[in-house]
Each structure stands twice: as structure tokens, then as C-alpha cells.
Amino acid sequence: MANQNQQNRGQQGGQQDKRDQHGRQQNQQQWDDEQNQRGGQQQQKQQRDQNQKQQR
Secondary structure (H helix, E strand, O other): OHHHHHHHHHHHHHHHHHHHHHOOOOOHHHHHHHHHHHHHHHHHHHHHHHHHHHHO
């Protein structure tokens, strides 16, 4: 499970870097929203599902 958490942290770090490269002022809010809709919620859901499986 530790592995999974590290993976997620790595992905989030990558998103942060990409955001900087895009330039902060340039529609950063829109980019953030898209990232959150696409990646964030799904990642959290997968994490929750796996946690529940492990607890059983």
C-alpha cells in the first residue's frame, strides 16, 4: 500500500511542475479545474476503493 501512496504523490508532484511550466497567469484556474475533474477525483476514488478492499 505504501507503494500506491508514493505513486500518487509522484503524480501530484508532476502536475505541480507542469502547472509552473504552463506559466502561472495563463488560465491557471481553468487548467487546475480540468486537472481536478480528470485526475483528482478519480485518483481519490481509486484510493478509497483500494483502502476498503484492504480493510475487509
